[in-house]
Amino acid sequence: MTKKLLPFALPVLLLLFWWGITETGSVPALLLPGPAAVAERFMTLLASGELLHHAATSMLRVFSGFLISASIALALALLVSRSERLFDFLSLTLEALRVIPPLSLVPLLILWLGIDEAPKLAIVVLASFFPIYLSALTALSKARNDYRDLARIFGLSEKDAARHILIPGASPGIITGLRLGFGYAWRALVGSELIAAASGLGYLIEDASALARTDVVMVGILTIAVLGIICDKLFRIAAERAAPWTSARKAAASDDEKTPGGQQPTRTADAGREPPEALPGIEIRDLTVSYPGLAKPPVSNLTLSLPGGKVTAVLGRSGCGKTTLIKAISKLIEKKSGSIRFTGGKEAPRLSMVFQEPLLLPWKTVRENVALSLIPECGESALHDPRVSEALALVGLSSRAESFPGELSGGQQQRVGFARALAADPEVLLMDEPFGALDALTREELQDESIEVFSRRRMTVLMITHDVREAVRMADSAVILESDRAPEVFAIDLPRPRRLSSPGVAKLEEEILSILMRR
Incomplete structure (x- = not known):
């Protein structure tokens, strides 16, 4: 109640001040008539219709x-x-x-x-x-x-x-x-x-x-x-x-709040999907990508082969061209020279992306955000496409389908971005440091969930990351990009689940880290 009355406090004080200086005669009525005289004149003008x-x-x-x-x-x-x-x-x-x-x-x-x-x-x-x-x-x-x-x-x-x-x-x-x-x-x-x-x-x-x-x-x-x-x-x-979303609850829900059994998809894993060998790989030949004003292109004469149906992690120091590479593959930026080709007979496979930031539309509900990826295919019926509910179930957010993004925690928002990418049923999934802004516990939880999703929904995944441990836990192979060297590729043939205490995991992590740390 106090908050509602606060805007009226100053007008009331000004009115009292006005009344006080006119009642005491400090100011002549000709220069400043009192509130009572003004109110009387107001009623007269209103009654005559002149004011209206x-x-x-x-x-x-x-x-x-x-x-x-x-x-x-x-x-x-x-x-x-x-x-x-x-x-x-x-x-x-x-x-x-x-x-x-x-x-x-x-x-x-x-x-x-x-x-x-x-x-x-x-x-x-x-x-x-x-x-x-x-x-x-x-x-x-x-x-x-x-x-x-x-x-x-x-x-x-x-x-x-x-x-x-x-x-x-x-x-x-x-x-x-x-x-x-x-x-x-x-x-x-x-x-x-x-x-x-x-x-x-x-x-x-x-x-x-x-x-x-x-x-x-x-x-x-x-x-x-x-x-x-x-x-x-x-x-x-x-x-x-x-903008009804601005009045949505801003206190983020706990990252642990998930639909019971939410990790279980509503259809059989890989039902009707192609075997891994039929999924498109990515062949990159002599790729150069530059930006206006930069003397040195972030990606220069890069040649790389990424297998189909596998998870490939790309690591490297800041500025080595990781994000530039993924944007060139997705055609968000134009290449200067070279070629990017999808193998497996797929010239233009279904491609989707999980961004560094969730990039959720705050004016749309969780369900509407996920359905956005299906609008080109389904139009206005995208909202009711079963793939939307399936994707939300995969990331454990079925119960938050009608919430606005402002009502979700950071981890839940990133899950929605992941679900939006999955709803498009991609053959190629690009992930641009999707867990980089999250706290350690949430990041590890989402890594585990992503591994589970990849085991159920086969696709070619290219994941950009700064985290060596994340690459070793999630990927089938790791590519190290360096500005002045050819990329180095590491096969990660370790059994799953990969325990951080495993000697093989620790050894590979140390080996990759030593290459990244060299000058």
Whole structure:
């Protein structure tokens, strides 16, 4: 209750201060009428209909101009966010217009458009356009950049990406821009009505000021304030409804909270799947990948053969090109030269990816996030595809299917990302340090779960990791990448489960670590 009443504390104090200085006669009533006089004038203007007339006129103007401005700003932001050339083409002109105060244009607008409604609408449009446009452009660009790889990996079309990722992801920022834009529109309108108008709250204030009727001036000012608060509250309600996930419980659930028996798949392991020898391998020949501005490419003349149906771990120091390699294989970045070919008669096998960060969409439930990988194949029916439930069962999260990501712990979020990749039924699974950000216990738990999944769902797995122990525990072979050397490949022919105390595991781990530590 105290928290709900706190916003009213300062207004009450200001009201008491206002009442005190007017009751004591410290300020003449002509300059500052007391609260009682203002309340009496408010009731008089309300009863006569004059206040409602002026308020309705101003609201009609501000909403009309605001809707025009928002439509133009949002459409332009969507176009500019998709084209750097369009951004460059418009940026200088828009920046010049942005710094010009809209009210400074009133004389010209009256000259060009007359003294009717057009100049007032133009002022509202100009005042509210840039807060809406810049907020929307920033939000759209951020959503596009944050989830670009996610959309490309799962093959989402531009339409699907906009519907499921871009617009929902940008909606909180867009609504914030609309709130700001409406505030600017409201202020600019009242300012323009003070200069040139025959109706509206600005006109009411200006007319009363000329006649020294300060009680009417105060009524007009307070009416503007109250209407502004109401409109802002409506925008906040709209923002909460547009982003219901923000009110989800933020306290993360325990990593140990899992569906009983959740590790058991709902179908027979490998049912209807190809034997390991039929799964695609990856042949890399003289691969070079470079980035603009880098003198030395992170991947240079790399030749490597990865077997089908096996788990291959790629290790190496930071900067040796591990993530670059996996992005080149997934076509998230373009190679400069060389070739990447899938063997086993599969030119374009089903490919999926588990990212370093879960890259979950916070506005979608766990089930909806997992179904995202099936949208290109199934469209809107993806949500009800049995593969979604099967993937959630495999990672032990069936009971959290209707939760939002914000309600999950870090380990559970990574499980959802894993389930999303598995739902696409991949023949090739790429894993880019998926457990690197987790604590040691959660990381070990997810390693065990992944090993169990790989034993049930045969696929070709390429896993990037910095953790030698993780590679030895999980992989069938390990590849060590070094910038100036040919890759070294280690076969890991150790029985499972692999105990860390096993002499064979410890020996291989030490051997790989010694190579990584050499200068």
